[in-house]
Amino acid sequence: MDSHEYYEELILKDGDLSGEERKNLKAHLEECEKCQKLEEQWKSCLNLLTKAPMVEPKADITGKWEQTLQVRTFEKEMKNQNRQIIGTIVLIAILSVFSCTVLLSPEFLIPSTIQISQILFLLAGLANQFQTILSMLRLPVLICSLGGFLAVICFIVINRIGINNEENSKEGVEQS
Amino acid sequence: MNNISTDILEKVKEGDADAFTDIVDAYQNAIYNLCYRMLYNQTEAEDATQETFWKAWTNFSKYDFNRSFSTWILSIAAHYCIDLQRKKKVPEMEIDETMEEIIPDPIPHPEQEAIRNEEEQQIQDMLNSLNETDRAAIVLRYWYDFSDREIAESLSMSESAVKSRLFRARKQLAQYWDGQTQLNQG
Numbered sequence: 001m002d003s004h005e006y007y008e009e010l011i012l013k014d015g016d017l018s019g020e021e022r023k024n025l026k027a028h029l030e031e032c033e034k035c036q037k038l039e040e041q042w043k044s045c046l047n048l049l050t051k052a053p054m055v056e057p058k059a060d061i062t063g064k065w066e067q068t069l070q071v072r073t074f075e076k077e078m079k080n081q082n083r084q085i086i087g088t089i090v091l092i093a094i095l096s097v098f099s100c101t102v103l104l105s106p107e108f109l110i111p112s113t114i115q116i117s118q119i120l121f122l123l124a125g126l127a128n129q130f131q132t133i134l135s136m137l138r139l140p141v142l143i144c145s146l147g148g149f150l151a152v153i154c155f156i157v158i159n160r161i162g163i164n165n166e167e168n169s170k171e172g173v174e175q176s
Numbered sequence: 177m178n179n180i181s182t183d184i185l186e187k188v189k190e191g192d193a194d195a196f197t198d199i200v201d202a203y204q205n206a207i208y209n210l211c212y213r214m215l216y217n218q219t220e221a222e223d224a225t226q227e228t229f230w231k232a233w234t235n236f237s238k239y240d241f242n243r244s245f246s247t248w249i250l251s252i253a254a255h256y257c258i259d260l261q262r263k264k265k266v267p268e269m270e271i272d273e274t275m276e277e278i279i280p281d282p283i284p285h286p287e288q289e290a291i292r293n294e295e296e297q298q299i300q301d302m303l304n305s306l307n308e309t310d311r312a313a314i315v316l317r318y319w320y321d322f323s324d325r326e327i328a329e330s331l332s333m334s335e336s337a338v339k340s341r342l343f344r345a346r347k348q349l350a351q352y353w354d355g356q357t358q359l360n361q362g
């Protein structure tokens with residue numbers, strides 16, 4: 001291979017070279033200045049990279065995490081809630097627009113009017129039945145309420161007489 | 177970077193936030209270092225660390241217990257930082273030439289710079305010369321001893337793609353080194 005590519009690959013290879021590879025590379029490096037330079041440069045780089053430390057955070061990551069968790073969880077919940085509300089509103093809007101178009105469209109207008117009037121008839125029938133039941137019960141209800149009224153009056157009158165009698169007897173005792 | 181027990185992972189899967197705090201304790205340094213190496217900015221790296229943990233917490237149901245947890249969570253951090261770097265690039269391209277003079281190179285805070293020694297600066301300059309995906313591959317290899325397969329898994333690419341990326345990145349780093357020494361000499 002007359003290009004330097006093969007040797008560049010060997011120079012930059014991560015890991016050990018085989019015996020033959022090492023021999024080939026050594027021979028090439030002796031006569032090729034370009035690859036020699038690359039090897040030197042890469043060695044300096046590798047030296048820096050392998051001894052580079054881990055940079056540690058100066059801030060309190062765990063403390064900040066607890067805050068982050070709290071704030072973000074709240075935000076997420078709010079967002080979900082808002083999404084639910086908007087979703088419901090949109091659903092209702094779509095449904096109402098849809099039902100309006102269906103109910104008011106020409107081919108549906110007559111049947112839907114008939115249906116609405118049928119519902120109204122049904123309601124009127126129910127109201128009628130309720131009325132007849134009421135009218136049948138009118139006399140007993142009247143008698144009951146009159147009787148109740150009289151009973152209450154009697155109760156009050158009897159009570160009054162009782163209290164007056166007690167007071168009179170007390171006065172009588174004191175006088176004697 | 178401790179290996180977290182399956183017991184804790186099971187608890188987290190059931191929604192135990194306290195168990196997840198154990199994960200935060202165990203992985204904060206590993207995640208922060210990756211974010212810092214990718215973003216080269218303390219505040220951004222701290223935010224990216226929080227973001228990684230949040231993503232891990234909310235997507236925990238997607239974690240496959242047969243896979244290594246370290247690979248999974250570092251993969252989240254790597255993807256997030258790669259995306260962040262890509263997003264940052266977009267407005268830069270829209271800037272016209274007159275604006276470019278006003279905007280300085282992405283130089284970190286001066287105080288930070290004073291603390292960092294020369295080597296640290298060199299490492300970071302070297303990493304910054306790579307594109308974000310190559311940088312992530314190099315960081316995962318040299319800081320986390322990830323194999324080609326693990327890098328492939330973390331960055332969602334094939335092993336052969338990882339091999340060619342690493343080769344290209346190493347060559348670029350070596351050449352960057354050359355450019356720097358020439359600059360220093362000249």
Ligand SMILES: [Zn+2]
Binds near residue numbers: 004028032033034
């Ligand atoms: Zn050569």
